[in-house]
Amino acid sequence: MRTWLRNVRLATATIARGMYVTLHYFVQSLRRKSFTQFFEYPEKPVPVRPRYRGFHRFDLTTCIGCDKCARACPVDCIYIDKDKAAPPLKGFVVTGFKIDYTKCMFCALCVDPCPVDCIFMGSNHDLSTFGRDGCVVDYAKLPLEVAWGQATLNPTAVHESKRVSLPVWTKSAGG
Ligand code: SF4
Ligand code: SF4
Structure with a gap:
């Protein structure tokens, strides 16, 4: 019985932790600006790293x-x-x-x-x-x-x- 309760507690904590991460990123994605607001692509080029391999x-x-x-x-x-x-x-x-x-x-x-x-x-x-x-x-x-x-x-x-x-x-x- 004790093992069963421990497993239930562990499963609940694991699900809660996973849901917290999902919720955290969900709220962040609602708050952050869209990609085009940052870079105004294609009017302004998207900045790339110095060693980027483009054309x-x-x-x-x-x-x-x-x-x-x-x-x-x-x-x-x-x-x-x-x-x-x-x-x-x-x-x-x-x-x-x-x-x-x-x-x-x-x-x-x-x-x-x-x-x-x-x-x-x-x-x-x-x-x-x-x-x-x-x-x-x-x-x-x-x-x-x-x-x-x-x-x-x-x-x-x-x-x-x-x-x-x-x-x-x-x-x-x-x-
Ligand atoms: S031209 Fe050939 S060597 Fe140069 S980046 Fe393309 S695949 Fe690589
Ligand atoms: S053909 Fe021209 S670009 Fe290619 S390695 Fe020789 S000098 Fe460089």
Whole structure:
């Protein structure tokens, strides 16, 4: 009998403790502001942690077309088009730098091997598109301030870049 009473008391206390936690969070969720009140998304971007791995940032003006990032990619979703540079220039001229975001898993393994630090994981996390074509982003056809600078990678810029046939920047003998 004593054991039975102890079990009943224990069960009641356990349920009460569980219900207290549930009630506590229920009241908190009633009191707190909604997500959009804090961040006003999409008008203002949601802040992310410094090491957040969002859509890439890529600098066409420093890329040397060495393919190290493409070779490091575990899912082979980086496609680099390049031509041999005409003398007196050396190396390659990068004419296309595509990343297929239907395959990319945002692992950042492409970032570390880059010898000139021209590819990074950015802080942008939204790139909604109407078709799969919009998921393949050619960074060599995006305006430099979108691909590398402060302007955000966005569906409109990606859509516009599909109409561009030549890279937005090519290296010249002057630098
Ligand atoms: S983040 Fe990972 S999966 Fe995406 S392109 Fe870089 S290496 Fe490939
Ligand atoms: S590793 Fe860097 S320099 Fe080499 S192709 Fe990739 S982005 Fe360009």
